[in-house]
Amino acid sequence: MHTLTIVGVGLLGGSIGLATKKRGLAKIVRGVGRSQDTLDRARELGAIDETSLDLASAAAASELIVLCTPVDRIAEQVMEMVPHCRPGTLITDVGSTKGTIVQAVEDFLAPRAEDSSSAGADVHFIGSHPLAGSEKQGSQFADANLFQNRWTIVARTARTDVTALDRVMTFWQELGARVRVMDPAEHDRALAMTSHLPHLLAAALAGILPMEWNELTAGGFRDTTRIAAGDVELWNAIFTHNRQALLAALRPFTTRLEAFHQALETSDWTAVKRLLTQAKKIRDGLNG
């Protein structure tokens, strides 16, 4: 590949840049952002080769574009770039929600694909979500091995171009990731449970800690609430996109919490042990 463009060079975008350059997957890695300082820092770290503050001109000279911006900006940025892209340009993203983004972009691209003379007639978008990252922000936390052996979901719909899907899958695999293809709605249901609900619970717990007990927190409290330090706007946007699936994931949690509450209230230690045992068994099945 000649030019890879990364829009948003933070922890994830920076890691994609480092991993691409380490593996020699592109001649040029271009970073696009709103702040020249941020871009310069990413260039100094070796995550990107070139910088640009302009989406349109960056779009015009790229074979692959990866958007690493907050979920509420991805679809509009894709739509802004598409008319400037050369035929064959492939666009993907790393957003934590897929349904809203993929539908908006596909609705935008569909009429263009039918009119081969239109700008963006042969431009494809495939939604992606690498299950990596952390509560930290900024390219200073970027890591060339961030995707190594981690899962990346790529979204397939009835409208997905299979050649474009294959190219995006190959890209993630070349960065070291394992790839799983999912329907966007299925992705959002799963991630509501495995990522967005944990964030909500971490925030609910962190939010009620009285300050005078700060010193009395140890590893358990810190682990369970670590992600509550994540960026507020970013998580608000994720919750907005995935509101229904998050509400659906809250239901079994609330039921389980009520079961714990009932068991404690009635001193039903057999039930408490059963609940703890089920949880331990499932947690022991996850590594790390």
Added chain:
Amino acid sequence: MHTLTIVGVGLLGGSIGLATKKRGLAKIVRGVGRSQDTLDRARELGAIDETSLDLASAAAASELIVLCTPVDRIAEQVMEMVPHCRPGTLITDVGSTKGTIVQAVEDFLAPRAEDSSSAGADVHFIGSHPLAGSEKQGSQFADANLFQNRWTIVARTARTDVTALDRVMTFWQELGARVRVMDPAEHDRALAMTSHLPHLLAAALAGILPMEWNELTAGGFRDTTRIAAGDVELWNAIFTHNRQALLAALRPFTTRLEAFHQALETSDWTAVKRLLTQAKKIRDGLNG
């Protein structure tokens, strides 16, 4: 100190042994347990010098005894050892609950202290709780620096002997810990929020993960549920001891969870952001 006896040589007991020996605080560190294999392993790791399967004889030859056994066994083991202790023997523990343990032992010791001819007349118990450890078990995870700069709570009541309290505080400080004195009930209220509720929530979340989504968990889910891998019997005993404070800690959490639920249900993103912001501010105030 000539002889330190550690009852229960797992992660915490082993760490106390390693830290004591590293700092040269006792001539002999004796480990007491029910399994010779476990004790031999701890001796091979250098956490203890001698092993014993018998509480009574170990009690007879110790200046300081630290119980590192599950919270539902500590008080009865103290009572079993006291009649065999030499005058001046000091006993402490590392249990995650303090109210039940301290009251049981003080009720047992009080009549003895009044009769100077009785066995155990000059034996003192001070409840302790080092805020260290993890979901891991066994002396193979012991660490000589586990207590370094970590808080250890020591429990003071109206019946506490202040000389004994000072000796226990000095012991923990010599192991590198910072020491805070608290009333046992206050300790239990605080720890219900900072440790026992997080465990319950981690277990409630881990317990509802459908197996087909195991692969879709990343750092967030793993952090929030890590402690759910903890020992079931041990945590059931903690919940039993601290049932009322845990139920009390559940109340503000449930209220906060309901606030999140309402905000999502009504798409009140101002409220969602406010809740996320409060949580981030508190979490940012904790290190690590």
